[in-house]
Amino acid sequence: MRRKPSGRSATNSKNSSFVSGAFNVASIAILAGVLVLGIGIGLAFSSAASSSSGNNVASREFIDNRAPNPEICVQNGASAMVMDARLFVTLNPFNVYISQPSMRPGCVLRTNNWQVLERKGLLKSDRVRECKNRLNTFGFTGDLNSKDLEVDCIYQNDAAENFFQNSPGAVAPNIETERF
Numbered sequence: 001m002r003r004k005p006s007g008r009s010a011t012n013s014k015n016s017s018f019v020s021g022a023f024n025v026a027s028i029a030i031l032a033g034v035l036v037l038g039i040g041i042g043l044a045f046s047s048a049a050s051s052s053s054g055n056n057v058a059s060r061e062f063i064d065n066r067a068p069n070p071e072i073c074v075q076n077g078a079s080a081m082v083m084d085a086r087l088f089v090t091l092n093p094f095n096v097y098i099s100q101p102s103m104r105p106g107c108v109l110r111t112n113n114w115q116v117l118e119r120k121g122l123l124k125s126d127r128v129r130e131c132k133n134r135l136n137t138f139g140f141t142g143d144l145n146s147k148d149l150e151v152d153c154i155y156q157n158d159a160a161e162n163f164f165q166n167s168p169g170a171v172a173p174n175i176e177t178e179r180f
Contacts (some may be wrong), residue, residue, distance in 0.1 A: 063079045079105065079106070084101065106141040120144055
């Protein structure tokens with residue numbers, strides 16, 4: 001009578017390790033393929049969504065192109081996003097309410113470039129003097145040649161911080177562009 005070996009045979013153990021090794025390699029390859037396919041589909045959806053919406057205000061170039069009179073604005077100041085909102089304050093009981101803000105493109109002029117508005121007759125000397133005495137500047141919304149133009153004496157709020165610049169790895173802005 002033949003005796004059966006008590007342990008596994010050499011062929012069984014070799015075959016078993018080959019199958020489990022092949023299964024691991026195949027599983028890893030399939031998972032890697034699914035990952036790459038998922039990333040590709042995600043990128044396709046995100047690029048299609050951002051390009052078709054038209055409301056993506058994620059770059060300075062986009063804001064510069066939408067500014068009223070963009071060539072004058074960029075040469076003499078900076079393009080801006082102008083937000084109009086109304087605040088309502090009740091005293092008894094004390095509450096603060098805000099209306100739905102409206103946003104539109106605008107432009108902030110440097111103090112030494114106000115003559116752009118003066119040459120077009122959009123500013124009177126007393127208004128210029130008053131704004132200059134308070135060390136402010138002018139900003140406008142609407143085309144310089146239209147009736148929808150709104151020019152305001154505005155001031156730079158130095159207390160408002162840009163928290164994106166204070167994050168680690170952020171590059172400091174040019175000093176000459178900080179003050180208008």
